[in-house]
Amino acid sequence: MPHERNPGIPLDLSWVTEGRVNLAATKRRADQHKVRRSVKMEWQAAWLLRAVTCIDLTTLSGDDTEANVKRLCFKAKRPIRRDILETLGVADKKITTGAVCVYPNRVNEAVKHLEGTNIPVASVAAGFPAGQTMLKHRLMEIEEAVAAGAHEIDIVITRPYVLQSKWQQLYDEVKAMRQACGEAHLKTILATGELGSLDNVYRASVICMMAGADVIKTSTGKEGVNATFPVALTMLRAIREYHQRTGFKVGFKPAGGIRSAKDAVSWLAIMKEELGDDWTKPDLFRIGASSLLTDIERQLFHCATGRYAAAHQLAMS
Structure with a gap:
């Protein structure tokens, strides 16, 4: 069953300012997760297929053309070669990626090439990636972007509001963006590598959820530091606390630097451990990536055949 959309709540500054993150404990938990969590071979294919359904297949390049978008949409509809799926016994599952993510001026092309599917089109917006307009x-x-057909909008927050503790301004900004989205879901990018501390990551997460964010996202993928496990733990526990206090579920999206199948499984595992099974599904969990799918398909080829595919044997994503 689909979860109820987060409507947001009034700004609670006491909740925001009293939040503290234990840096040493957070890093210790993150380090333990990285070395302890793995999936055995007999379960690996299932976890990798779940990861595929959570990918926001993305192209955000200055030289994007309709041909790029068309190729990406085709890959989103058929992310894994059919013979691999048949060997694994899941050809009937209609596996697709979670969404296709493009710039606003490419949304209408993505909508056209995804017509007849249930794959949503996501668009970055709001002055991505700097957010300084x-x-x-x-x-x-x-x-x-919404008028062009985007179902999801990935916005960037104004980082100086966080760095200067201008919490009311940040809340008002995100709330205005939520209203501009209408029925489209709002994914707020914190750009955590530019926020200065995990305390600021926690506070920005809470404020974005209070303002009505449907998903909170780590990074644009353009910063020097992108998705890391200490940052993820901070955001996930903010999501858990928000759910406990309000009853509303908010999704999570790590982005930037996630390129291997092993990484994808590790991210799924931390979602399951921290928030539960609901947050391992595409309505509450997405991975922002462009090259990740290629490695996942390569690993699934190995699961199916016992050998690795050469690069030319797998379609580009």
Whole structure:
């Protein structure tokens, strides 16, 4: 059953300012997870297939053309070669990626090439990746992406609001963006590598959820530091606390630097451990990636045949 969408709540500054993160304990938990969590071969294919369904298959390049978008949409519809799926006994599962993510001016092309599927089109907006344009222009960009057919909008927050503890301004900004999205889901990118501390990551996470974010996301993928497990633990526990206090479920999306099948399984495992099975499914968990799918398909080829595929044997993503 689909979960109820997070409507947001009034800004609670006492909750925000009282939040503290134990840096040493968070790093210790993250380090333990990285070395202890693995999936045995007999279960590996199932975990990798679940990871495929959670991928936001992304192209965000300055030289994107309709041909790029068309190829990406084709791969999203058929992310794993059919003969691999048949060997694994899951050809009837209709496995697709979680979404296709493009720039706003490519949304109509993605919508066209995904017609007849249930794959949502996501669009970055709001002055991505820096978020330094005027708010009225950022809101206009969101509205235009939604009008073009985007089902999900990935926005970037104003990082100086966090660095200067301007919590009311951050709340108002995200709330205005949520309103601009209408029925489209709002994914707020914190750009955690630029927030200075895990305390700030926690506070920004809580405020974005209070303002109505459907998903909180680590990074644009353009920062020097992107998705890390200490940051993830901080955000996941903010999500858990928000759910406990309000009853509303908010999703999570790590992005940037996630390139291997092993990484994808590790991210799924931490979602299961920290939040439960509901957060290992695409309505509450996404992985922002462009090259990850190739490695997952290569590992699934190995699960099916016992050998690895050469690069030319797998379609580009």
